[in-house]
Amino acid sequence: MNITWPQRRLSNRQLAAIPLAIIAVLTISMLVLSVPFSTDFRESGLIIVRGLENVPDAGAVEIAVENLLHYNADVNIVENGFDIGTSNVLGENETLLVKSMFSSRFGIPENSVTVEPRGATITSIYSEQAVRAMVGAFIAMGVIIFITFRRRITVGAILLAVGLDLLGVFGCMALFGVELSLASIAGLLMLIGYTVDTNILLTTRVLKRVGGEPKEQVIGAMRTGLMMSGSTLIPLFAISLLTTAPQLYQLTAVLIFGIIIDIFNTWFLNAAIVMRHAERQRRKEYHVSI
Secondary structure (H helix, E strand, C coil), X not given: CCCCHHHHHCCHHHHHHHHHHHHHHHHHHHHHHCCCECCCCXXXXXXXXXXXXXXXXXXXXXXXXXXXXXXXXXXXXXXXXXXEEECCCCCHHHHHHHHHHHHHHHCCCHHXXXXXXXXXXXXXXXXXXXXXXXXXXXXXXXXXXXXXXXXXXXXXXXXXXXXXXXXXXXXXXXXXXXXXXXXXXXHHHHHHHHHHHHHHHHHHHHHHCCCCCHHHHHHHHHHHHHHHHHHHHHHHHHHHHHCCCHHHHHHHHHHHHHHHHHHHHHHHHHHHHHHHHHHHHXXXXXXXXX
């Protein structure tokens, strides 16, 4: 299979149309399904059990609660009892069901069980600070790229690729039900750095290297970029398949989505923009030399 076929055979407009169509589909998915939020960003439930002489097995308790409530539960064993974090706030009927289940199945008195709501880990103030930090990172990144390349088209193309990568990741998270959490935010920040690296590889090869046609320079850079992406995706897929930790799954899922989307945004969309710019610059230089 010739992986460089699209770059060799398709026009710049056709190359750009492919990732834009993918992003459009993922954006619609995000708007229709919406990105699920983890308990880091929303209220959840907390079941507190105390005063036990014999604490039951945590795995058995977790399975029993999840089967009863039909949503995720996380059991934490403490002295003389345990705490259970649930992904949703429990209503009155659910509270009665939980207490009854503990009494009948584990012999725990109902007065030993307390159910209460648990606030979000990240408050609205910290959420605003995180948004400001990401905006500041975009601005700082744009200034550094402009100082390095001194071309507005380069800065715009790289920032466009980063923005579309993030938009596509949110669409995939909505489509596959991956929650937005502290772990997935860490993945998004790591993805920004990865995206900038691949786009700088493309831009440096095409605009800074002397000699050769822009299309051939793009193809050469693409081969290197795809090797980077492939070598990164393999361990991420392995971790995602083997792990049972939700935070690690959320982190790797975001990175996998982002790297796959970045392949299209960098080597199709941004490559088309950079090739068009390089071809125009060469025509200008040719006419000036004449």
